Amino acid sequence: MVDENITKEELVIAAWLHDVGKFAQRADIQELYGSKLEGRYCRTTKDGRFTHQHVVYTEGFLNKYKDVLPDNINFEHIKTLAASHHNPSSYFEWIISQADCLSSGSDRCNILGIAECENENQFDEEKEKLRFYEKPMIHILSTLHLDGRAEPEKAFCKMSELEEDSVIPVEKCKTSKEEYKALWEKFVKDFQKLQGLNYDEFLLSLNSLLERYWWCIPSATNSDADISLYQHTKTTAAFAAALYEYHKEENSENELSLRTDGKKFLFINGDISGIQNYIFDLKTSSDNAKLLRAKSFQLWALSEIISQYITRQFGVTYANIMTSAGGKFIILLPNTQKAKKRLEELQLEIEEYFLNEFAGKLTFIVSDGTVASYKDLQKENVISLINKIGDDGDIAKSRKMQKVLKKCGAVLETQYENLQKFGECPKCGIFAARSVEGSDDERQCKSCEKLIEIGGKLVKSAKLVLKSEKLLHFGDMIKLYEWDEDVKFYYSVNDFKPKFPLVTLPYIAPKTENDELLTFEDIANLSKGNKKLAMFKADVDNLGLIFSQSLGERMSFSRYADLSHQLHYFFSGFYSWFVKNKTDQFGEFYKDKIYTVFSGGDDLCVLGTWESVLQFALDFQKELKMFTNNNPSVTISGGIALVNSKLPVRNIADEAEKNLERSKNHIGKNAVTVFGATVSWTEYEKYLSDGKYFAELMRKNELSTGVIYKFIDFANRAEKTLGDKDKIADVSELVNTKDRIWKSNMIYVLARNVKNDELKKRLLAYGENPQEMVKSRIAVSYALYMNRHL
Template identity: 25%
Template sequence: MNKNPNFQYVEKALIKILMNRFSAFLPQDDLRKIKECLSMSNFSYDLIEDTSLFELIEEGTGRFPSPLRSIFSQLSLSHEKPIPSYYAPMPLHEPFMTPSEVPPSLNTLENYWKTIAKEFCRFWSNCPDDAQVRISYFLYWADQWLSNIPVGSKKESVPLSVYIRLVASIASVIQKGEHLTLLMGDISGIQRYLFDISRIGGGSVAKLLRARSFSLGLIADAAAYDLLERLGLPVWNLVLSAGGVFYLLAPKGIDTFIEQWKKEINQNLYEKYHGTIVLHTSKTEVSLHHLENDFPSCLTNLFQQIRKSKSRSFEEILIQDGKWNEDVFIHPVNTTEEFCKSCRRYPADAGNKERICKYCQEDEKIGKLIPKTKYIVFHQRNGDISIFPNVSVSLIQEEEDIPADSKWIVIINQHPIPQKGVPIQQRWMTNYIPTAPKGGCNHCKEQGLFTEEGTPLSFNCLASLAKGKERIAYLKADVDRLGMLFSFGLRNKDERYTLDEIMTLSRYLERFFAGHVNEMLEKKYRNIYTVFSGGDDLFLIGPWNEVIEFVKEIHQQFVTYVGGNTDVTLSAGIEIVRSRIPLPHVTKMVEEQLEFAKEKPGYNRKLEGRNQIAIRRKPVEWGDFEKILSEAKRLGKWCLKGCISSSFLHKLYYFANMYQSLQKGQGSAFKLVPLLNDQIQRNITGTFENKQQEIENWFSQLLQIDVAEVRWKWAHMKLILEVAQLYRESEEEDSYGNQNIS
C-alpha cells in the first residue's frame, strides 16, 4: 500500500489539464503570462514531461472552448433526448442556476477563459506551500471558477471542476495504467433511528431534532474520512457523498484493510445505535480504462454487493471465529436507573436537573450551534460531536475559533476560505432553522415562558405563527425515479455513462436540495424548520400557510432548474396537524402522503402517480395544487370578511359529497342543482363592497356541472374547503372529518 500519495504527480496532472486548455483557447500573449506565472512560483514543475495518466484521461481538448450543457438536458427515460440547454460561463455565484436553450457565444466563452487565466495566476502566486493543502485549495478554486465550463465537447455536461477533482483522486492512488479500488459506502437506518428516538411531545422536539439529523448525516463523511486517514489518502479521494451514500477511490489490494475498518465502524455504530444504523460497503478493483469505458457494469456490481450486504446486517460483529458472539446481544442496562425524560432510551444523567441523558444534552447544545455554523471541522478528539474513536467534529462560527488540531475543514455554503494550512472543501448544507429573536419568543412570553435568543423555536411556537388556525405542516418531497435517472437516464448513445457524470448529477441535486433550499429558507421562509434537506429529498416543518407557499415555489423552481425536463420530476406529501401530535406519528402520515403522490393517479390521470403532491390522502397534479390553493385562499378571504358564512361552506361540503356520489352513478343531478341553487339564493345576499358580482359569479358557476372547469372545481371542492377553513381562526364547528387537521 502506498502510504504517501505523490502530491507533485497529482498537481502536475491537474495543471496539465488546465494548461492544455489554456494553450488551445488563449491568445499567445495571455499564454505567455501564465507560463511566466507558473515558472516564478516556488513549486514550478517541468510541464513538458508527460504523465501516462494524462494520456489515458485526456482525449484532446478541441481548438475552441465549448459551453457547459446542463446534465438535466441529457437525462431521458425514453428514447427521446431532451432539447440541449446550456449554462453561461461564470464563477460559482449562487446555488440556483437556470439553463438556457441558447448557448453562450464563442466570444463570451473566450473572454471567460481569459478571466480564468487571470484568476489562476492570482491564485497560483498566493497559494499555500504545503502540497496537499495547496491541491485542496486548487480544487476549491476550481469549484469557484471551473464549475460552469465543461471538460470539453466530448464530455459537454461534466463541469471541468468535477473532472479535475476526479483526476486528483485517481492520480493520488495510481500513476500508470494500474488498477484502483472503487469503494461504495451506504449508511442505512438513519431515518428510522431519527424518528424512533424523537418521541417527546409539546413540539419541543425541535430543540433536538435538527441536531440529531445533522449528527447522523455526518456519519457517512466521518466513516469515509476515517478510512482515508488510515490509508494516508487526501480528503479529495472521497469523490461523492450525498444522502448517506459515498464513493471513494483507494489503491488496489486493500481488501483486508477495508474489512477491518468496516468491522470497527460497525462495532461502534452497534454500541451507539443498538443495531439500527449500519454501514454497508461494496468494492471493486478496476483499471482506468474500465472506469472510463465500462462504468455501468462497475456500478451494477457495487449495487448488487450492497443489496446482499443489507440482507445480512451486523454479521461481521455477531459472528466471531465462526461462532456467535453472545455478548453483543446484551446491552448493559441497569434496570434501577431512571431513563432520560427526552428520549427514554438512555439512562438519565444524575447531575442533570431535567433528568435528560448526556446524548440529549449534547444535541441541545449542537441545536443552538448549527444555524450559526460556517465551518465543520474534522479532528481526532474532543470536538462538539464525537462520531468514532478517532473522528470528532466541531461546529465553528468564526475562523479564529478553528481548533489547532484540525485535519479537514468543510466550508458550509459560501462562507470565506479560512487560512489555516489545513485541507479544505466546500459543501452545500441546509443549516437554517428558525430561532428565538432577541428578547425571546413572543408566543412563549404569552405563556409565561422564556425562550433564550438563538434557541430553536418549538413546533408550538411555529404553529402560533400560522395564519388562521394554529397548525403546522409537515412536508416531505423527493425526486421521482432517482435510481433510474442515475443509471438508465444518463446513458448516451453507446449505452454508457461515467463516474464523473454521476458525480455531476449528484452535485447538481445537492446544490438544489441543500444549497438552494437553505437560501430560500434564510431569505424568504424564515419560519420553516429543516429536519433535513440534501441529496435528493427534503423534510421540513413550519406554519401551514408558509409551507404550502414554499412547496409551490420550490416546485416551480425545480422545474426551471432541470430545464423543464419532464422525466425529472418532484413528488411531495403534506400533512397539516396540531403541533402537539407526536412527531413519529405525523412522520408516518406524511410519508404515506408522499407514497400516495408517487403511486396513485390524480384527477384525469389513468394509471400513473408521480410528479404530484398529496394532501389529505388526495394526490393532485402540481398545476391543480396551485389552483386549489388560490381557490381556497379566495374562499377563506370571503369567509373572513363575512361575505359568506362558515355554515354555508359546510353545506358546500355536503354538496361536494353529493357530487361525488353522482360521479359514482348514485343520486341525480336533478336533485343537486336545485338544492344548491336554493342555498346560493339564500346565502349570497347583501352587498360586499365591489366583491358582490365576483362572489355571485363564483357560486352560480357551480350550477353548470357539465362544464369542464366546473367539474374540476367539484372534483376538488372538498380539498378547497378544507384548506379554506384553515384561514379561519375559530376552532368551532369545523368538522370536515379528519380530527388532526381541525
C-alpha cells in the same frame, strides 16, 4: 525505471491541476504562454503544428504560482507531470494520462493510449460556428432523457461562481474570452490565498476552490460539453491516486503494466441505514427543535467523516470520494489483496462503532466492493458497472451488522445493566438516562445532551472542524465555532472563504432576536388563521432510472459524478439560498417561517407554519423545473401533513410519508398530496390559487363558513362513490343514496347561498366529476384554515 523521488502527493496535485491551462487559454492569459518546451509537452500534427496547447498554459500557471503549493512539494515534479499528460514519456506522466482517459470514459481518448483530446486552436468552426472558448457548458440536468418522456431542451450554465442561484441554467448562451478572464481573475486571486496550507489542508481547500470556479467550465469543447472541468479534474485525481497505490502494491511500477488492462479498481458503496427512524423517533416534545436539526446534521457529518476516514486507510485522497450525498457515498480504491483485507477489517470496525454509538438504531453499511478494469470504465460499459456497484450495496444492506453481531453477540451487556440501573433516556429511549445538571427532575442520556448542545450551536455556527483520523464519540469528532472564535483551519459553513473548504449546510430555522431556536409550538403560533404546523417531504421521482438510463450511451463516471454533484448542490446550497432570500405569499421570508429537517442528495423535509409550507412546496417545485430547464424526465413528488404542534414528530413524519407515498403511486408521479387529495403540480397551483381567492371572500363576508363546510362534505361523499375499485367489484352497491346525490346537493347549495357569479363559476366547476370534487378539498380546506377564527 521509476523516478523514486516523485511522491504520491506531487502526483495527486499534478492530476488536480493538469487542465488548469484550459481555463487560462480560454481566458487568453498571454502572460502564461510562450514556453519554449512546446515540443516536450505537446504533440505535433502531420503538417507540423502543435496540438493541446493548453498544457503550455498549465506550465505557465504553475511557474507563476509555484509558491502557493504546499511545503515539501517539488514544484518541478508537479509542473512536468501536469503539463505532460498529452505527451507522456515516463511512468508517472503515464499515470496522469491514463487517469485523464479514465475520467472521460474514453469519450475523447484511446483508453490504453494517449488522450485524443481536442486541438483547442483548431476547433471545427465550420461545423459549430463557435470558437472553442465560446462553447458554453451544457447543464447536465437539461440533457437527461427517460424512455416515454418528451425530448428535453438543452440549457447552459452561466459563467459565474457557484453560489446563490447560479445553478439555474439559461436557454441560450455563448461564452467569451472576457467572461473567462473575469472569472479567471477571481480564481487566481483566491488560489493565491491557499499559500501556507499543508498537503491535506491544501487538497480540501483546492477542492472547494475548483468547485466554485470550474463547475461551469466545460472540460472539452469538441463534443457534448456537459462534463465540468471541476468534475473531470477531481475524477482524474481519484484514478491517479488509485493507479499509484495499485501498481506500488503489485510491484508493477512500469509503463507496460500501467497500460495493460486488469481489474485494478475497487468501488465501495457506503450507506447509512435507518435514517428516517433515527431522526424522527423523538419520545418527548422537550428540545425537539434542537434534537431534530442536530440529528440531521449528525448524519451528514458522520457520512463525511467516515468517507474521509476510509480514504485515509487506503492511502487515497478526498478526490476518491466519487459521490457523496444523502448519507450515501461511492469511493474508489485500488483493487489489491492488502486493500481487500483492510476492507474486511474496516467493515467490522465501522459496524462495531455504530453498535456502540447507536445501539443498532442507526447502522452503516460498507459493501464488499465492485472490481473494475479499464474496459469496464469505457462509456459503453460504465452503466453496467454503476448498476453493479448499486447491487453490491443492496446485498450489503441485507447483511448489515452481521460481522459485529457474530463477534460481540446480540446482547449489549453494559448498556443493559445501565438501563436496568438508571432507566432509559426519555428523549431517545436508547441509552441510560442521567440527571441533567441544574435540574431536579429532568433526565437524559449523554448522547442526547450533546445533540441538544449541537442543535443550539448550529444556529450561530460559521466554522466547523471535522476530525477523521480515527473514529471517536461523535461529539469528539466535530467542533462548532462562531465567526469571532479563532480557529487555525476549519470548514466554512455556507460562506465561501478562499483558504478554507466550504460546506453547505441547509439547516435553516426560525429564531428569536437573540439567535435562539424557536420551538415548534412557537412556529405554529406564527401561522395565519389556524395555528397549525405542516411538514413537507419530497424527493426526485425515478432517481434510479435517472442515474442508470437517462444519459444513455453518453454515460461516463465523470458525468455520473457531475449529475450527483449538481442534484446535491440544488438540495443543499441552492436550497439554503432560496429559503433565506425568498418570501411566501404574504411577503414574509421563508427563513422566518420554515424549519429545515433535512435537505440534500435528492430529497428534503421541512416543517413550518402551515400556509408557508403549502406555498413553499409549489415554489420549490417550480425552482426544480427551472433548474432542469423544464425537463420532463426530472420531476419531484411530495406529501404534506398538517398537524397540531404538540403531536410527536414521528407521527408528523409518518403522516407526511404516507402522503408522499400516495404521490409516488400517482400515475406519472410528479404529484403532491395534501388534505387527502393527490394532484399534479399544475392542479395544485390552481387549487391553491382558488383557496386564496375563497379565503379573501370569506374575510370580506362574501363567502360563508357554512358553504365551505358543505363543500368539504361534498368532497367526502364524492370520494365514497369512487371507493376502492381494486377491491370492490361494484362500488355503487356499497354507496348510500345520500352520497350518490352529492352533485345535486352542491347545485342546490350554490343556488341558495352564492350570488357572486365568478365564485359560483369556480365552485360549480368542481362538480364536473367525483375526482374533481375530491381535489377541490385542497382549495376549500385552505380557505377554512386561513379563516379559522371566523
